[in-house]
Amino acid sequence: MTTTLTKPPADAEPKPPKRSRGLKAARAGGQMHAGPVAYLILAVFTVVSLFPLVWTAIAASRDNQRLAQTPPPFWFGSGLFDKLELAWTDANLGEAFLNTTIVAGVSALTIVFLSTIAGFAFAKLKFRGRGALMLIVIGTMMVPPQLQVIPLYMMVAKLDWTDQLQAVILPSLVSAFGVFFMRQYLLQALPDEIIEAARVDGANSWRVVWHVVFPTARPAMAVLGMLMFVQTWNDFLWPFLVLTQTGNPTVQVAVAGLGRGYTPDQSLIMAGALLGTLPLLLVFAIFGKQIVGGIMQGAVKG
Amino acid sequence: MATRHDTAAAPPGKEGGAAPARPPVEAVPPEVAKKRARLSRRWQRDVRWSPYAFVSPFFLLFAAFGLFPLIYTAWASLHTVELTAPTDMEWAGLRNYTRIFDDDFYWNAAKNTLTIGIISTVPQLMMALGIAHILNYRLRASTFYRVAMLAPYATSIAAASLVFVLLFGRDYGMINWALDLVGIDRIDWQNEKWPSQIAVSSIVIWRWTGYNALIYLAAMQAIPQDLYESAALDGANRWQQFLHVTLPSLRPTILFTVVVSTIGASQLFGEPLLFDANKGASGGAQHQFQTLGLYMYEQGWVNQHLGRASAIAWTMFLILIVIGIVNYVISRRLRASS
Numbered sequence: 001m002t003t004t005l006t007k008p009p010a011d012a013e014p015k016p017p018k019r020s021r022g023l024k025a026a027r028a029g030g031q032m033h034a035g036p037v038a039y040l041i042l043a044v045f046t047v048v049s050l051f052p053l054v055w056t057a058i059a060a061s062r063d064n065q066r067l068a069q070t071p072p073p074f075w076f077g078s079g080l081f082d083k084l085e086l087a088w089t090d091a092n093l094g095e096a097f098l099n100t101t102i103v104a105g106v107s108a109l110t111i112v113f114l115s116t117i118a119g120f121a122f123a124k125l126k127f128r129g130r131g132a133l134m135l136i137v138i139g140t141m142m143v144p145p146q147l148q149v150i151p152l153y154m155m156v157a158k159l160d161w162t163d164q165l166q167a168v169i170l171p172s173l174v175s176a177f178g179v180f181f182m183r184q185y186l187l188q189a190l191p192d193e194i195i196e197a198a199r200v201d202g203a204n205s206w207r208v209v210w211h212v213v214f215p216t217a218r219p220a221m222a223v224l225g226m227l228m229f230v231q232t233w234n235d236f237l238w239p240f241l242v243l244t245q246t247g248n249p250t251v252q253v254a255v256a257g258l259g260r261g262y263t264p265d266q267s268l269i270m271a272g273a274l275l276g277t278l279p280l281l282l283v284f285a286i287f288g289k290q291i292v293g294g295i296m297q298g299a300v301k302g
Numbered sequence: 303m304a305t306r307h308d309t310a311a312a313p314p315g316k317e318g319g320a321a322p323a324r325p326p327v328e329a330v331p332p333e334v335a336k337k338r339a340r341l342s343r344r345w346q347r348d349v350r351w352s353p354y355a356f357v358s359p360f361f362l363l364f365a366a367f368g369l370f371p372l373i374y375t376a377w378a379s380l381h382t383v384e385l386t387a388p389t390d391m392e393w394a395g396l397r398n399y400t401r402i403f404d405d406d407f408y409w410n411a412a413k414n415t416l417t418i419g420i421i422s423t424v425p426q427l428m429m430a431l432g433i434a435h436i437l438n439y440r441l442r443a444s445t446f447y448r449v450a451m452l453a454p455y456a457t458s459i460a461a462a463s464l465v466f467v468l469l470f471g472r473d474y475g476m477i478n479w480a481l482d483l484v485g486i487d488r489i490d491w492q493n494e495k496w497p498s499q500i501a502v503s504s505i506v507i508w509r510w511t512g513y514n515a516l517i518y519l520a521a522m523q524a525i526p527q528d529l530y531e532s533a534a535l536d537g538a539n540r541w542q543q544f545l546h547v548t549l550p551s552l553r554p555t556i557l558f559t560v561v562v563s564t565i566g567a568s569q570l571f572g573e574p575l576l577f578d579a580n581k582g583a584s585g586g587a588q589h590q591f592q593t594l595g596l597y598m599y600e601q602g603w604v605n606q607h608l609g610r611a612s613a614i615a616w617t618m619f620l621i622l623i624v625i626g627i628v629n630y631v632i633s634r635r636l637r638a639s640s
Contacts, residue, residue, distance in 0.1 A: 034439035041436055046450045049512055053453060055476070056465045067468070072476045114359045121356035133357060140368055146569060146595055147615040150608055151374035152367065154388040171367040179360055204345075205352035234458035236572040237595075241603065252460045256576065266468060273461035280456040288449030295452075295513065296520030 053277065060084065060271035067266050079267070087258060087271035091245075096254035097279075103165055103239075103250060104232040107172045112225045115175060119182025120213045124195060125205075134183075140176040145237060156242050163247030168239050172232055178224055185220035186213070223294025226287060233280055251276040379613040385606035398613035402601075408614070410589050411597035414499065418574075418593060419567030422503035427559055430511050431552075434518035435544060448519075451512030462505055463576035470501045470577075492579050495590040502591050505573045510566075514559050521555035522548060553636055561629050568622055571595035594618050 034042075061080035062073050087093065121127070122134050152171055161167040190213065198208050214221075239250045245257040258265075258272040284291060379398055381391040402408045437447060454462065469476050470491035478488045491501045529547045538546060549556075570593045574585050583600040585592025592600070594614065602611025 034436065034441050038436045038439055038441075041433075042441075042447050045433055046447055048508070049451050049454055052462065052465045052469065052508065053457065055469070056461065059465070059468060068474050070474055070482075071479050072474060114363075117356040118360045121353040125353040125356070127350070127353035130353070133361070136364075137360070140364060143368065143372060143619065146571070146598055147375050147619050148368065148371035150378060150602060150612050150615060151371035154374070154378075154608075155371075157388050170363075174360070174363045174368050176360075176364075204348045205356075209356070230456060234456075234460075236459050240572075252458050255458075255464070256460045269464050270468070273464045277457050277461045280458075281453060284449060284452060284456045288452065289445055292445070292448045292452060292516060295516050296523075 053281070056270050056274045056277070060087075060267055060274050062267055064265060064267050080271075083267055083271040084275060087268055087275055090268065091254040091258045091272050092249070093251065093254055093272070093275055096249050096251045099165060099248050100233055100250040100252075103168050103172070104229045106169050107232045108225045108228040110173050111175045111178045111228045112221050114173070115178030115182045115224060116186075116213065116217050116221055117209055118179045119184075120186055120190075120209060120217075122179065122183040123186040124190060124192065137176045137179050140174070141180070149238060149241060152238070153241055162242055163244055165248055167242045168235075168250065171238065172235065175228065178228065181224055182217065182220060186217060189220070190216045219290075220294075223290060226283065226291055227294060230280055230283075375612045375615055378609055379616050381609045383608040383612070385603060385608050388608055391609075394609060398607075398610045399617075402610060402613055402617070407589055407592070407597060408594075411585070411592045411594045414585070414589075414591060415568060415570065415593045415595075418499050418503050418506075418570060418591065419564065421499060422506035422570075423560070423563045423567055426507045426511050427514060427556070427563065429507075430514035430559075431518055431556075433511070433515040434522055435548065437515065437519050438522045448512075448516060451515060453512075454509045455513045457509065459505075459509070459572035460576060462509055463573050466501065466505045466508075467577055467579060470504075492577075493587060493590070495588070498577075498586055498591045502570075502574050502577050505577065506567070506570070510563070514563070517559060518552060518555060521552050525551045554633075557629065557633055557636070561626075564625055564629075565622060568618060568625070569595050571599065575599070 057080065058073055058076055059067060060083045062077040063079060066073055066077065122130060122137075148171070156162055156167045194212055194216075195208055198212050203211065234252065235250075236252045236256070239253050240256065243249050243253050245254060249257070255269075255272040255276040258269050378391065380394060380396070382394045382398075383391050433451070437444065441447070470478075472478060472488060472490050472492060475491070477491070482488060489497045491497045525548065529551070530543055533543050533547050574591050574593050574596050575583060577591065578584070578586060580587070583592075583596055583604050585596050595618070598611045598614040598618070601614060602608050
């Protein structure tokens with residue numbers, strides 16, 4: 001996971017001009033050098049992207065009296081760690097983090113595994129009904145989650161799964177996007193000759209998957225795993241419906257319920273929001289390059 | 303590329319190493335032939351059935367948690383079902399549908415979904431396009447901008463909405479403070495219709511612009527350089543190059559993002575729910591920013607009418623299907639014209 005993608009997707013630096021035709025090539029689209037205006041726009045955009053996150057931390061470090069004054073605070077106060085601690089215990093965030101890690105981890109790993117074998121079958125194996133089944137996979141991406149929520153809720157109620165983690169994990173395992181993503185990757189990254197060579201050596205399909213498909217697909221699997229982890233971690237609607245703040249909440253559910261009362265404790269809410277976001281921001285800071293590459297890669301081929 | 307020999311009765315060829323599908327030419331002793339035949343049968347079974355084994359987990363899960371709910375929602379929408387006793391169903395025919403179509407709040411929510419969808423999607427995609435264009439220049443620290451731009455995407459709806467509630471606060475919010483500085487009157491971002499819709503949209507715009515910019519950037523980098531070179535030779539300036547080379551090449555990608563954003567906008571739920579300072583599901587005191595997703599939640603989980611909520615969900619799905627058809631027609635026309 002820590003290595004860069006073996007097939008560098010579009011996250012690599014823009015290629016230098018292949019044919020140098022002096023000014024003309026230098027002026028052409030993708031190879032233009034950015035001027036000061038471009039840097040200014042990017043700077044503004046970066047600040048706007050990051051500011052709400054930074055300000056979440058600033059608000060969490062101030063008390064509520066200070067938040068109810070103008071001008072609003074622009075720099076950190078001294079109460080950040082106290083507030084974080086309070087939010088941690090108040091919302092039982094320790095348990096929520098454990099729950100969310102389990103949910104997001106199990107979902108991401110399972111989705112990656114199932115999507116890789118299904119994507120391999122769709123990309124490289126011939127079987128009757130392949131086209132029709134692939135159409136169904138794509139079609140399922142269109143179904144709005146709201147449509148599924150009600151019967152799933154009834155199922156969960158009937159099985160007595162409310163407040164239990166499997167109620168969140170199981171429905172999240174259906175990822176048409178994952179199957180599509182892996183299929184697109186394997187179509188291009190896995191040469192038919194390698195599969196044939198393995199077959200000639202007497203490998204059955206499972207051994208082909210284990211010894212050929214998984215090693216080839218590893219970069220895409222890592223990207224898909226991270227995307228799915230982020231998605232499950234941030235999922236709100238469904239966990240909000242089946243988990244309650246007192247019984248096995250995920251981080252989002254716990255955070256959404258923080259500081260509620262006649263006068264909401266804004267600073268505490270911000271502390272909770274910050275805690276709920278921090279782990280993912282760390283992941284992004286570390287794997288940012290790979291995640292960017294994965295999103296862009298999925299875009300070109302999708 | 304597709305030169306696989308799945309259907310041929312190919313021995314694994316452990317001993318000979320002959321390529322599969324090429325029947326051995328030399329005569330073989332009967333016991334070897336038998337062994338090969340057995341292996342070959344197992345081989346065939348493997349080749350024929352393993353694809354199904356590989357795709358079946360997805361489809362089993364989909365049947366249980368995707369297809370079944372879809373059909374069941376249709377069924378439930380024809381019944382009176384209470385949240386407190388979800389298995390207790392009473393036939394209601396189309397009453398749920400007539401009931402919601404008679405409800406002003408349904409049409410209000412539909413209108414809000416449309417307007418919030420437009421306010422959030424159009425500027426978002428246009429800004430993403432511009433940002434992608436700049437990111438496509440030769441830049442210092444380009445990875446830094448890309449990752450920074452993706453930070454909002456890593457932020458959950460809950461965390462983002464909660465901080466935006468504070469930033470949009472009427473009395474002490476930073477945005478009103480900044481407006482005040484430049485001499486604009488304070489705006490009641492919660493209770494007035496258009497300001498509240500703009501505020502909710504801004505959460506969506508903030509979270510998704512960077513993500514879409516990266517998707518556009520990827521597509522821009524796939525545009526062949528020659529197109530720009532010949533455009534430059536024809537005397538096209540930067541803006542004309544963007545207009546006549548970049549935009550046409552991006553058409554499929556733009557269409558893709560429009561579809562994805564439209565689906566997302568039609569399902570908008572968490573942002574308006576958490577933006578409401580009173581923590582209700584009505585989308586503001588006058589339902590001024592209640593979306594269809596929120597209206598469905600209110601009917602099902604606050605008013606406890608799961609049957610009616612199912613009917614709302616199905617109308618949302620039908621709207622999406624219509625959008626899908628429109629999109630298909632447009633993309634076909636685009637393909638025909640190019």
